[in-house]
Amino acid sequence: MPQIMFLPEKKSCKAEEGMSLQDAAERAGVTLSFPCAGKGVCGKCIVKVESGSVEFNDNGKIRAGLKKQGFVLACRSKVREDVVILNSSLGDERGQFADALSHMSVDEDLFPGPDDIEPLTSAVTFTVDPPVQGDGLGDRDRFLNAAGEIFKDLPVELPLSVLQRLPDTLRERDGEVSVWHIEKSGVTHIVDVESGKPDRSLGVAIDIGTTTVAIRLVDIDTARAIDTITQYNAQIDRGADVISRISYAKNQERIHEMRSLVLSTINKGISELREKNGKIEARSLRNVAISANTTMTQMFLGINPNYIRLEPYTPAVMGVPLYTAGELGLEVNPCAHVWIAPNVGSYVGGDITAGLLCTDFASGTGDVCLFIDIGTNGEIVLGNDDFLMGCACSAGPAFEGGGIERGMRASAGAIDRLEVDPATGKCRYFVIGGGEPRGICGSGLISLLSQMFEAGIIDQRGKMDKSGKFEPVLALRKNSRFYITERREGYDAGVYVTENDIDNFIRAKAAIFSACLTMLKNVGLSFDDVIKFYIAGGFGRYIEIERAQSLGLLPPLDKEKFLYIGNSSLTGSFMSLLSARHRKKKLELANRITYVDLSVEAGYMDEYVAAMFIPHTNLDMFQRRTVLNAVCN
């Protein structure tokens, strides 16, 4: 069998003839990136064949020049002989996210107050009678007799893992026990029994994003976030967006694999948080709240997600029942009951219902609010006290670096801000973490394209000025480039954007803008009626409002109307972990939101096409002058 060696990892494996390099990498334990799930369309799994050769089924995604140098796509290459492969992917970009996502600017009044603290599971302390020889009572009977008085004779369920420890626990402090419990369907479920007074009440709030998973360790009694950790969702190599993930999860084995991947991400994060914060026992984590979009919720639960994208687009769960951590596979107290945020529809999920807790929606002011959560999908909620409507549009991954040739996420090595000289087009740029730039992220793209448009380097349709006036423009027959860095040859050709990239960006911003507009028109409103415009998502951290407006991504409203609320899904989970009032509100919001399917909404396609210009075909709507002034301030 051929021997495959991967550099720089120096990991190798034997591979059957005909095996793909993608599979060989997995076998060797080398992480490559497959955002398009191995379909050969994203080009992100590019590797260089250093010695030997592979059978590369070229699909035109790699330029002839690169191919000559030995570059291939791992997903489209088959092993025929011994080879040495140079892994060109960008490696672990983590770390940078932790800061970004822990940033929040949510109104203090929206958080649970001291009187609201009411987690799902709480403790009560009482004393159990001592054992008496021959009274016919087992330890369990003695416990239930004492518990009966406390829990007003509701039936009490004592899980096996608690019963297993009960005989010792009852005898440790002469029968004094603290009993962690939760009421459900008229039954008191015991979560844990410890001897003596209860220890600290700890919990975790989790946001399962398509791209990243954020976990917050919380001291519940003081409503304090002890620590937050953010990691990539380990599913990421199985597709960049939910549709690719669903396509991947086409059979039971794959559904199980996807569940295991996201579970491993979460459990690794929980384990790190426990380790970092005083070696907390898993058993002490007795409350968990989770929010995720509908697809991520189903994948976390291990449920076939395919019906989400098949007519009539029915998810398996809207409201999610309380399951125990043990059932779910979470490495906290196995009897902890896990609160999972309710979904509204196939593409408006628990991350949105959680996120709305960070807003003034339906708060009694009568104000019309608009909420957009821009991730891989864009989700939008519009409403006031009287109505709530939600929809999703597939913005595509452009804002997270997907579909952009030199695009990447907002992590180390990414250009996230820049200045374009309007006369020459030459750029000065800022790199996250300093050092050599490796690509450009969503906020960098907005910064760049806005200035290119102002300077006339691109026109309303995103086509470049190929007159030679701007030196960074490399005019090509198809797909001309604009170089941000110095132009270089070979694989590491510097950082640039192409006309295709710009086209992808325009499609993404058009999808979001036209979705907002369609929703407004649907109820006879305009942007001017919007009092508060909430922007959520990791994306919100970096976005420059005026530049986004100048491109027509955001409408030309007063800057004061825009409110960044960061990772509102995580913040909403945090609130739900702490407070019954917030959990109730979330359920009410989920019930009240009318799910709008844009694909069948009259007028959406027209709006979309009209938004495919910079900033828009309808320039009246964009008071360009005002915006430019704002930018010049």
Added chain:
Amino acid sequence: MPQIMFLPEKKSCKAEEGMSLQDAAERAGVTLSFPCAGKGVCGKCIVKVESGSVEFNDNGKIRAGLKKQGFVLACRSKVREDVVILNSSLGDERGQFADALSHMSVDEDLFPGPDDIEPLTSAVTFTVDPPVQGDGLGDRDRFLNAAGEIFKDLPVELPLSVLQRLPDTLRERDGEVSVWHIEKSGVTHIVDVESGKPDRSLGVAIDIGTTTVAIRLVDIDTARAIDTITQYNAQIDRGADVISRISYAKNQERIHEMRSLVLSTINKGISELREKNGKIEARSLRNVAISANTTMTQMFLGINPNYIRLEPYTPAVMGVPLYTAGELGLEVNPCAHVWIAPNVGSYVGGDITAGLLCTDFASGTGDVCLFIDIGTNGEIVLGNDDFLMGCACSAGPAFEGGGIERGMRASAGAIDRLEVDPATGKCRYFVIGGGEPRGICGSGLISLLSQMFEAGIIDQRGKMDKSGKFEPVLALRKNSRFYITERREGYDAGVYVTENDIDNFIRAKAAIFSACLTMLKNVGLSFDDVIKFYIAGGFGRYIEIERAQSLGLLPPLDKEKFLYIGNSSLTGSFMSLLSARHRKKKLELANRITYVDLSVEAGYMDEYVAAMFIPHTNLDMFQRRTVLNAVCN
């Protein structure tokens, strides 16, 4: 490190210097027998050192002659150098048991009739409305809407593993589903959902004995036992009786180990039954009933059993709540709820409450009944319609071959019946499975001792006639022997009984007889008042009533009063699996039985001492003549 090779298995391992041969055998994967849990008192782990030598801490358990030949006890030998060990233990004795334990002679009328069939989990078939785009209902909502009508709006719990399959199941037969469910604490728990009509209702009834585990595969609709399998409890090498097992389970790790051992025995058995009977899916086994003594119940549940033997002798559980197979670790449908028979006290457990279902106890006839289940412990229940009393006495393992130098269980190679020539004392014997005898089992011992006593070879105290009149008697200064087979030299010295063996037997029979008598006297009754005398246990299969009476093990009642009911614990489990009426009756019986602790019962010790003669010090009670006549028939 020294290398240890075990023959005849040809398994070897490396062992640290100073490691015991017991641990080395475990490391090498060789099964030795340690009924006394490695205390060095039973001598059953005898092995021969074929080459090399070990450090043997001789405790006088092995005769000098054997020691000279290289025999040592594995539990008292430490590794110092490379050795080759010949494993002399008796190997797998299984197989023989299957027949013995499937034998039953329980009154047909006691079994559940066609109208009684009401397992814990049953199926109902209904149709779920098809999905409708935009109606805001997930698959779970549609299912719950339909289920609400069927289950009269009780709260419905849908376990995660069922929810995971629900989207596919709902779409397979246009929404027609069969729903397996159980009601508990006012909540309907869904066990399984399959599309279309329900498949066959299957279940398993299990008896977890200290020595053997019996499992019966049952077709519930027809109340038919499909197949029964009996295996040794894998805990057996951790102690022969419950007290040794409890001593062994002295910490969490050991408690976990004991649980794993019995679980592995059960799961192996279930897997074999599934395989043998048409490759049944584990998921199709949706009902389980288990009975076991109190210690075995706690060990199966993974609960610290030590408080059973510490004052005030309180078990963890009397009634056992319904746990799911998933929680318990049983490899059947993970959502199946498992019925575990209720315990009465520390030493009268669920095997007895199950066993009583096979009797006329409290059946309205007013008859006084006595029930004895003779295993490693002897459990006794006495009562009529008005009262029920239960107690346990530690008979010791003499009836199962323990504490008897050449004793063994009633399996291949055991002498189970014999004829003693009253003139010479010479024996003709029958060997289970034919071939060379390897030892003598409980029923063989009764047969032998009864005839030795009749012929005057032993006296009332069990001491042998050493006058030389009987050739098989080998008179020794201490512990004389009686040879059943030809006398031989060396390790394989033939089969014999010693005066110590006889003493152990007398203690065991005295314990049981005096326990019965104490119970009767306690309520002012005598043996003559007993109308039905039930004998349960694998033991009951082989026992010769008259011989047992002539030794004073059983009282001298009419033979017709004795009823063999075989493994009544398994039969009771089988009944409970099928019928709600029988489960209810079992709970009532458990509640009604007064647990009598013989150790604090006035008069018990006197009765015990009085019973330490053959047949008894009070000969009037034993109408010896009648019994002898019966034997001569």
